[in-house]
Amino acid sequence: MKHDSELRDVKGHRLIVRYTPNERTNHWITAITFVLLALSGLAMFHPSMAWLYAVFGGGQWTRILHPFVGCVMFISFMILALRFWHHNYLDKNDVQWMKQMNDVLTNREDRLPEIGKYNAGQKLLFFVMVASLVLLLVSGIVIWRRYFAFYFPITVIRLASVVHAATAFVLIVSIIVHIYAALWVKGSIGAMTRGTVTYGWARKHHPRWFREMIGK
Amino acid sequence: MALQSLDIKRLSATTVPQTQIREPVTGTVAKLIDVSKCIGCKACQTACMEWNDLRDDIGHTTGIYDNPRDLTEHSWTVMRFTEYENPKGDLEWLIRKDGCMHCEDPGCLKACPSPGAIIQYTNGIVDFHEENCIGCGYCITGCPFNIPRLSKEDHRVYKCTLCSDRVAVGQEPACVKTCPTGAIMFGTKVDMQQQAADRVEDLKERGFANAGLYDPAGVGGTHVMYVLHHADQPELYHGLAKDPHISPLVSIWKGVTKPLAMIGIALAAFAGFFHYTRVGPNEVSEEDELEAHREAEEVQRRREGGQERTDETR
Numbered sequence: 001m002k003h004d005s006e007l008r009d010v011k012g013h014r015l016i017v018r019y020t021p022n023e024r025t026n027h028w029i030t031a032i033t034f035v036l037l038a039l040s041g042l043a044m045f046h047p048s049m050a051w052l053y054a055v056f057g058g059g060q061w062t063r064i065l066h067p068f069v070g071c072v073m074f075i076s077f078m079i080l081a082l083r084f085w086h087h088n089y090l091d092k093n094d095v096q097w098m099k100q101m102n103d104v105l106t107n108r109e110d111r112l113p114e115i116g117k118y119n120a121g122q123k124l125l126f127f128v129m130v131a132s133l134v135l136l137l138v139s140g141i142v143i144w145r146r147y148f149a150f151y152f153p154i155t156v157i158r159l160a161s162v163v164h165a166a167t168a169f170v171l172i173v174s175i176i177v178h179i180y181a182a183l184w185v186k187g188s189i190g191a192m193t194r195g196t197v198t199y200g201w202a203r204k205h206h207p208r209w210f211r212e213m214i215g216k
Numbered sequence: 217m218a219l220q221s222l223d224i225k226r227l228s229a230t231t232v233p234q235t236q237i238r239e240p241v242t243g244t245v246a247k248l249i250d251v252s253k254c255i256g257c258k259a260c261q262t263a264c265m266e267w268n269d270l271r272d273d274i275g276h277t278t279g280i281y282d283n284p285r286d287l288t289e290h291s292w293t294v295m296r297f298t299e300y301e302n303p304k305g306d307l308e309w310l311i312r313k314d315g316c317m318h319c320e321d322p323g324c325l326k327a328c329p330s331p332g333a334i335i336q337y338t339n340g341i342v343d344f345h346e347e348n349c350i351g352c353g354y355c356i357t358g359c360p361f362n363i364p365r366l367s368k369e370d371h372r373v374y375k376c377t378l379c380s381d382r383v384a385v386g387q388e389p390a391c392v393k394t395c396p397t398g399a400i401m402f403g404t405k406v407d408m409q410q411q412a413a414d415r416v417e418d419l420k421e422r423g424f425a426n427a428g429l430y431d432p433a434g435v436g437g438t439h440v441m442y443v444l445h446h447a448d449q450p451e452l453y454h455g456l457a458k459d460p461h462i463s464p465l466v467s468i469w470k471g472v473t474k475p476l477a478m479i480g481i482a483l484a485a486f487a488g489f490f491h492y493t494r495v496g497p498n499e500v501s502e503e504d505e506l507e508a509h510r511e512a513e514e515v516q517r518r519r520e521g522g523q524e525r526t527d528e529t530r
Contacts, residue, residue: 013505014512044329044352046474047229059330059350060371105491107498145353145366157357158465165469169477173484180488186499199512200505205498214512215519 007196015196016213026080027192033073034175040066041168067144074137081130087117088127094120109204116208121181125174132171139164226336228328236338244320244340246405247378247389248412249313250443251453252419252427253399256281256295256311260391260400264293267379267390287314289367289374293391296454312442312453313391313400316363316376318342320436323462326470327358340405340439343380346372358470360435360460378439405439412443419445434461 007015019027040062043052056062093113097104097120103111104121118126141148142160149157182188187201202210224234265271272290275283281297293315300308322342325334333348334355344355344364351371355364364373379389387393388402401411412429419427428447431437442456450456 014509044350046478047231047329047331048478050229050329050331053330053350059333059348063350063352063371106495109498143353143357145351145356146371149353149356154357154362155463155465158463158469161354161357162465162469165474165477169480172481176481176484176488180491184488184492184497186497198500198505199508200500203508203511204500204504210508211515214515216511216515 009196009198013198013200015198016202016210017195018191018197018202019195021195023080023083024192024195026076026083030073030076030080033069033076034171036069037066037073038168038172038175040069042172045165045168067140067146070136070140074133077129077133081126081133084118084126088123090120090123094123097121098124114208115206116212117206119206125178128170128174132167132174135163135167136171139167221337223338224335225338226322226325227332228325228334229331238338240339242404242406244338244405244439245378245383245402246340246408246438247318247392247440248401248403248408248443249440250399250401250412250415251310251312252415252424252443252445253397254295254311254313255397255399256297256309257396258283258295259394259396260313261291261293261295263390263394264376265291267382268292268377287363287365287375289365289372292316292374292376298452298454300452308445310445310453312456314454316342316378316440317361317435317460318376318378318439319360320438321462323358323360323435323466324355324364325358326462327354327466329354337380339383341378341380341383342439343377344373344375346370346374349373358462358466360457360462376440405437408441412441415443416447419443430456432457432460434459 007017009015036056039052040056042049043056043059043062044066053059053062056065093115096113097115100112103109104119139160142152142157143149143164152160182192185205187197191197199210199214202213222235222238223240225236227234270290270292272284272288275285277283278285282294284291284294287294293313296312296314298310298312300310302308318341320340322334322336324344325336325342328334329352330348330350333345333350335343335345337343349372351366351373353364353366353373355373356362356366364375366373379387379391382389389400392400392402401408403411409429409431416427416429424445426448427443427445430442430444430447430450442450442453444450444453446452450458
């Protein structure tokens with residue numbers, strides 16, 4: 001990371017690369033497909049969201065597109081998950097972090113144990129997403145009428161329908177938390193749009209990772 | 217306006233009450249199929265094809281009388297033939313006209329995610345409006361009788377309409393009109409129940425002690441009912457469900473959990489908004505940046521110092 005010391009933002013703050021261009025593209029393909037899936041899925045989920053059918057060109061098109069977009073998201077997410085897997089192992093510090101949720105929510109990070117590349121919340125979200133995506137793929141294939149549903153007995157299809165809807169709910173709420181965290185912790189969005197964070201950001205939010213990056 | 221119906225009890229994927237100021241004064245309608253009078257001539261299948269202008273593909277003989285072998289998007293009713301050897305050792309040929317039962321509590325309508333694709337009229341008929349169908353097949357998942365069939369060509373589901381178009385203008389369904397033995401009858405549900413009661417009494421006198429009416433309470437009753445000689449064993453009639461009801465899995469999937477989940481999603485978004493407006497963002501100060509710089513420079517100095525020392529010792 002020798003070249004990073006040359007990177008500076010417009011205010012002259014030194015920058016660290018947090019995400020490479022490939023990681024960013026991978027993330028945004030996953031994010032865009034997620035939004036398409038959430039909107040088309042919600043259209044079918046509850047009548048109050050049925051107006052969203054129009055966004056996708058009507059009910060038939062929504063029904064046609066949703067599973068194919070789902071396959072793209074699954075593949076994209078799994079590549080992303082493999083890239084980040086080794087950063088997401090939970091340790092003792094993470095348990096302590098979870099116990100101090102009140103300090104987390106009130107911006108008193110100085111009281112928290114030293115965080116590596118990801119904090120416990122991010123790691124937990126990571127594994128919730130991994131589990132959700134697997135469940136959504138499996139249950140989604142079972143209820144995919146056009147190609148697969150006729151291979152399965154009706155009880156399995158009914159169970160898969162419940163699993164698909166329940167898991168989608170968990171994933172949507174998780175992503176709302178994910179998006180809010182990015183808006184709340186200023187400087188995070190730049191990590192995924194430009195690829196970089198300032199030294200100050202890294203030291204404040206991910207001190208252990210910061211020290212690894214500066215070679216301490 | 218002319219084609220607008222004021223007789224809608226329920227619409228799929230719709231949360232507000234439907235136009236139902238007109239209540240049928242004679243109550244709901246019902247088709248009564250007296251299995252004990254059926255001779256298996258399939259005139260009803262033909263009448264259904266004719267009236268609805270449907271032609272199924274010519275299939276294959278498989279050694280049994282069922283033809284076509286199953287309901288399809290082109291065959292909305294099919295005679296199911298069962299050879300049953302009763303305890304006395306006699307053969308009974310049980311022939312049941314299969315098709316939509318028009319449940320009072322329709323699982324298809326409950327499961328359907330497309331507004332107005334499935335309609336229950338105030339007269340009890342459950343009808344599909346295929347122009348609104350999105351082809352997801354959720355109605356198949358919801359149906360306790362395995363009735364709706366999804367077309368591979370236009371990706372819409374089809375089933376018996378109970379000739380809603382004929383009934384709307386005061387005529388009986390096509391199958392009823394054509395049945396040569398009078399095994400299929402049509403009228404108000406109360407009349408049909410009375411008709412069935414008389415017939416059940418007849419059958420009991422003639423040795424069918426367990427004769428009865430099939431009008432399953434699990435789905436709120438049906439608007440297609442059977443008179444069965446063995447009402448205690450409906451499974452004999454090609455697996456007719458003994459206690460059909462909407463699967464608990466479908467109820468979980470399509471019950472109160474859905475509005476609750478919508479509220480949950482909204483609450484998650486609101487929680488974020490109010491956290492931001494109460495606690496505020498987590499920002500990096502200029503001081504944080506300076507400290508980070510100092511730490512990085514120190515590390516660099518120490519490393520360069522170490523480098524020099526190793527050079528000297530060399």
